[in-house]
Amino acid sequence: MNNTKYTYAVARIRANETGLLTDTDYDMLINASDKESVIRILNDKGWNINAKHIYKSLEDELSKVWDLISESVPDITLLNSLITENDFFNLKAALKANFSNLPIDNYYIKPCTFDTTALTYAVTHNEFKDIPEHIRYTAKKAYNSYAENSSGQDSEIIIDRACLETCVSFSEKSGSELLKKIMIIKCVQANIKTAKRCLLRGKSVDFTKEALAVCPGIDNDELIETVNDDEKLIQFISKTPFSYMKNAVTESFTEFENFCYDYSVNLTKASKWDIDGPDPVVSYWIIKSNEIRNARVILSAKANDLTVENLRKRVRGINV
Numbered sequence: 001m002n003n004t005k006y007t008y009a010v011a012r013i014r015a016n017e018t019g020l021l022t023d024t025d026y027d028m029l030i031n032a033s034d035k036e037s038v039i040r041i042l043n044d045k046g047w048n049i050n051a052k053h054i055y056k057s058l059e060d061e062l063s064k065v066w067d068l069i070s071e072s073v074p075d076i077t078l079l080n081s082l083i084t085e086n087d088f089f090n091l092k093a094a095l096k097a098n099f100s101n102l103p104i105d106n107y108y109i110k111p112c113t114f115d116t117t118a119l120t121y122a123v124t125h126n127e128f129k130d131i132p133e134h135i136r137y138t139a140k141k142a143y144n145s146y147a148e149n150s151s152g153q154d155s156e157i158i159i160d161r162a163c164l165e166t167c168v169s170f171s172e173k174s175g176s177e178l179l180k181k182i183m184i185i186k187c188v189q190a191n192i193k194t195a196k197r198c199l200l201r202g203k204s205v206d207f208t209k210e211a212l213a214v215c216p217g218i219d220n221d222e223l224i225e226t227v228n229d230d231e232k233l234i235q236f237i238s239k240t241p242f243s244y245m246k247n248a249v250t251e252s253f254t255e256f257e258n259f260c261y262d263y264s265v266n267l268t269k270a271s272k273w274d275i276d277g278p279d280p281v282v283s284y285w286i287i288k289s290n291e292i293r294n295a296r297v298i299l300s301a302k303a304n305d306l307t308v309e310n311l312r313k314r315v316r317g318i319n320v
Helices: 003-017 023-031 035-044 054-072 076-082 084-099 116-125 133-149 153-172 177-200 205-211 220-226 230-238 253-273 279-303 308-314
Strands: none
Touching: 003 054, 003 279, 023 035, 023 279, 023 308, 035 279, 054 076, 054 279, 076 084, 076 153, 076 177, 076 279, 084 116, 084 133, 084 153, 116 133, 133 153, 153 177, 153 205, 177 205, 177 220, 177 253, 177 279, 205 220, 220 230, 253 279, 279 308
């Protein structure tokens, strides 16, 4: 791929970076007196938050970012791993709603890589030939599991594993080293958490193996063998390309997740000086996604009278 084709996209992204939230903006948002003040600050920064439809407004903000990227890059499908997770979330939502006799379309999120109308038809008619290949087999397998077991647990395991493997696979075709690294980190993090949860819940080795995604650089058999012993787990991780995680893998799930997230964010710093490839575009998406995540956290906190001190711990400022 001729990465110089990204020069225009990077130029547009650079122009939009001036609107990113600063540390000062985050301080104002965190210290705002109420939800209405938060909405006013965000709208002054160019957002379009409707007080009556807050979460729909936040979803629309993220869709606008995706639209900007789609209009700017030469082939948006190469960056689909950025939003493929939403495809699999929508599959989960569709299956749950269908088997609970609820209106499916109420539970979809955007942006996603294909028209959800096709997914609704597929799930309600048990006919999956017209949905994209990357999700077709998983959708059929998860549907059958749900129908046979009258439970979504096994179905969700099927979907979660396929989601991770698909995101990694798509990122390998993206031409973005940053995107590949971030998706692999997400896969490793998820596998470690899943293996630990399976152990805590007394799941069998075979069950655990089925739940873990195939991930470059990680031997899942050895992970399963070592996950119940902190010292052995640290030794195992130290031998992998993810040795930088060794001091975090024994922390709580939340702390481990935060470590992996912060490490991924630090990877975006180097992309600031790349003007020819897709990495700055990936970096911008990550930052904007986190801004919207932070806005959601802050608005919820203000609605529920969370203290400023507690709120500050939940907000991730990543304007790099």
